Amino acid sequence: MSKAWHNTNARFNSLIIARDNMKQAEKDLFDKREENYSALMTIFVPIDSVKSQTVATNLKEVIEKTSLIAERHSNSKYLAEAYILLGKSRLLKEDYINAIEVFKFINTTSSNEVGKHSALIWLMRAYTEQKEYDTALKVSEVLRTLDLNKENTRDFYLTKAYLHQKREEFAISAAIGEEALKFMSKSEQTARVHFAVGQMYDMLGQPAKALPHFRAVAKNRPNYDMEFYARMNTLLDEAAAQRGSTVAVQENFKKMLNDRKNADLKDKIYFTMGSLEVKKQNYPKAIEYFNASLRNSKGNSTQNAYTYLELAELHYNQLLKYDLASMYYDSTLTALPKTSTDYERIAKRAISLGDFVKYQKVLIVEDSLQRLAAMNPVALDKTLERVIKQKDDDERKMQEMAQKIVSQNSLPVERLSDKDADFKRWALYDPLVISRNKSDFQQLWGNRPLEDNWRRKDKEAGSISFKVERGIVGQEQPSKQGPPRLSPEEIKKQQESKDALALEVKKKELYDKIPTTPEKLIASKRKQEEAYYQVGKIYKFQFNEPQNATETFQTLLAKFPNTIHEVEVLYLLTLLSENQATSPYRKMLIDKYPASTYARQLLRGNVQITGDTESKAGVVYSQAFNLYSNESYESALKLAEDGLITYTGTSIEDKFAMLRIFLFAKTEQKDAYKQALNEFIQGYPSSSLINRAKEMMAVVDKKL
Known part of the structure; x- marks a missing residue:
């Protein structure tokens, strides 16, 4: 009776409420997700603690109700499920440490085999989200040996596919994702997995395997955007499979452009058309379509970012125009979210x-x-x-081109419909109108400075302060008549004089x-x-x-x-x-700069160090140090440099290098001293003398 009482209370007073809240939280997070169909879609919707704030109330309810079961009904048969819900709620809040502890606790204490299996699957997911991929793989190896039920098998395959996708092992991820799909019923989540698997096969250069998955998206209740992108990817893969004329594919794209339902998606269509032309190596046409995508953008900065990226990659990899590629990469960064992979x-x-x-x-x-x-x-x-x-x-040509682009991409005022009357009143927002009116103004008035009373010839009224500033008060010659009219020849001469003066300045x-x-x-x-x-x-x-x-x-x-x-x-x-050992540059370096770090780096791999070599190195070092102590600096320097070259790779190589530095200081070779210090810091980062070298370099920098 006691057990039945605890089971009844655990189920109806806590578990059902926790289940409903978790189900609602997962549904809300899935429905409100923001997908980027131009990038690789992940098997699972990425966990984001910021977005989880929208379902914070649901998660709080889950934590409270499942905690009640653990505290008051610990002998209930629903305890394992309660802990799993508790761990999932922690995971959705990105509280990975506590989530992992909960899943470990279930696996080690529960007698419910199905619950233990489920906990291990969620433990693998938690490690994956925490980017502890090796640990997640170890958990998957344990799960692979267990007899899982249908639901846990599906979740195991999905989680393992997600793990390998995060590790960028796309071939393994796609294959496991296909196995997971066999256990999934029709739903938007199933459509999403089909889309992700299709994308991975495309990345692997296997359009024939990707095609069935993109076609399956439409059969699994996707939203309109997912279906739209799946259709475009289907067209791309069909074109790749044809390996010839793509006229029919382009006609399908044109039909999509003319479809009123796609009015807000034209930028994506043109982007896909451009991607197809890149695959055909028709780069001028690809650039034309990418530019059309940018012109038809409806403020979708993410799509613009990937269009700029395609243009950048095209100019960088295929056209080798690095200056244009640089500008397109800069534009990409301006529009691309910093959270992008x-x-x-x-x-x-x-x-x-x-x-x-x-x-x-x-x-x-x-x-x-x-x-x-x-x-x-x-x-x-x-x-x-x-x-x-x-x-x-x-x-001038650039200005004309810019004007042409403006005229092509801007809607003239007179073409606006009646519903755009407000926009018509604010014609100065139209760059075409601005350019035309600016030209008319300059023809009539010339280049006028931006100042008060610009229409006045002498600016007497309301311009005293300007004259005081310029120190021209009292210098003006009042004239009631306007300026004399100049003949065309005089105007021409004046213009030629101005042009000549401007040319001389330039x-x-x-x-x-x-x-x-x-x-x-x-x-x-x-x-x-x-x-x-x-x-x-x-x-x-x-x-x-x-x-x-x-x-x-x-x-x-x-x-x-x-x-x-x-x-x-x-x-x-x-x-x-190709062959470093016989390279003439290697010989030149060793002959000309034998004591340099770079020469020693080349020699180090070819020197065989024995006990006898170490012993001889110690003797030579002692001789050089004794010469240094006796102030025979020139002789000591020569011996130290010879020892540094001859005994490269020995345990006291760094001591030879440091002694050489001291000798440069004593012989007042400032440039060689600083260079040797730099080489020591770079070449001997694990030496016991590295701190001394850094202190000496700090002194040099301070003096400079």
Whole structure:
């Protein structure tokens, strides 16, 4: 009777209420989710504690009711289910630590096998959300050996698919997701899993496997947006499967554009059409469609972000136009939410490209200026005039292009319907009207400064303060007549005089930038040297383009044989060589800079260290230190440098390096001293002498 009483109270006074609240909380979170169909959809809706605040009341009720069961009805058969609901509510609040403790408690104390299995599945989900993927995999290995019921099998497959998706193991995730779908009934959640699995197969380059899943989305009660995107992905995969003409696919896209239901989704349609053209390697058409997507955007910043991203990737990977790619990456970051999984990668690429474009411009500009400096004065004058004219023509063409874009993308005032009467009154919001009226004003009045009484010739009325400011009080010559009318010839002469004066000003600005003196030429070449060095490093480390990196470094050494970056460049060229052991750059580095960190780094792997080597190194170090103590600094320095090279890789290599630093200080070789300190800090981070080196470097920096 006691057990029946506890079961009855646990079920009807607490558990049913907790179940209903959890069900309502999960439904609300699912219905109010914000999906980004342009990015990879996760198997589960991501947990967000901020959004969970909207169902805080439900979760609080779940926690209170399930806690009552644990406190008052601990011998009830519903205890395991109550704890699972409690753990789920903690999980939805992103309280992972307490959620994990609850699920562990059930697994170790409960006698309900189904409840223990469910707790293990939710424990795996909690570890996955906490990004403890290895621990989650261990839990999944335990679950794989258990005899799960149908519901737990479905949840296990879904959670495992989610785990592998988070680990970016898309092939495994998609295969497990397909198994989970066999246990799922028709619902929007099922449609969502089909969509996610289809996306993963697309990412793996398997459109034939993705197609059935995108087609299945429409059969599982999706919302309109999901069905719309699934249909577009279906068209893309059908086009990929055809491997030929895509006329029929493009016709389907055009029908979707003409469908009134898709009026607010035209930007997505054009985006997908552009993606199809990228796959066909028809890049000009792809750019046209992506631009159409941006023009038809209805304020969807996320969609705009991915359109900019496609344009950036296209110009970066296929067209190799890094300057345009840089601008598109910047636009992407402006529109992309910082919570996006791609944000960090795109931000790094944008920074790298920005630096690359900056240094490329330095190379082009300085090269042009140096060529101008080598010209005779007459040729230079003509060249400057030609450059200025070309620049003015380019600016004019850009303005015309901008005006054309404005006229194409802006709705003229006279075309507005009656319902837009309010907008018609505020015509100055229309950029086309602004441009046209500005042109009319300038034709009538010329370029007028923005000031009071701009219409007045002498500005006497209401302009005393302006005259006082300019110190022109009493200098005005009153005139009752207007200015004399000029003949067309006089107007033309005045304009020609103005143009000539403007040209001279522009020529002087350009001339001042030309390295006409030895000092300016040295500074210009120094800029080029640094730019080549930085561009080569970006090619190697950021872009992973070894061929371009090698060519850039070789150009640097050819043009600047005494570059301050020679040591590092020789080292990088050695690493970029196919066979490092026989690389001429390796030999050059070791022969020319044997005591450098880079040379020792190359030698370290080839030196065989034995007990005898260590013993000899100790003897040489003692000899060098004794010479140092006896103030024979030159001899000590030579012995220390020889020992550093000969005994690279020994346990006292760092001591040789530190003694060398002391000797540079004693012989007053300031540049070598600072460089050796830098090399020590970089080359021996685990040395017992590292703190001493850092203290010495701090003193150097303070003096500077």
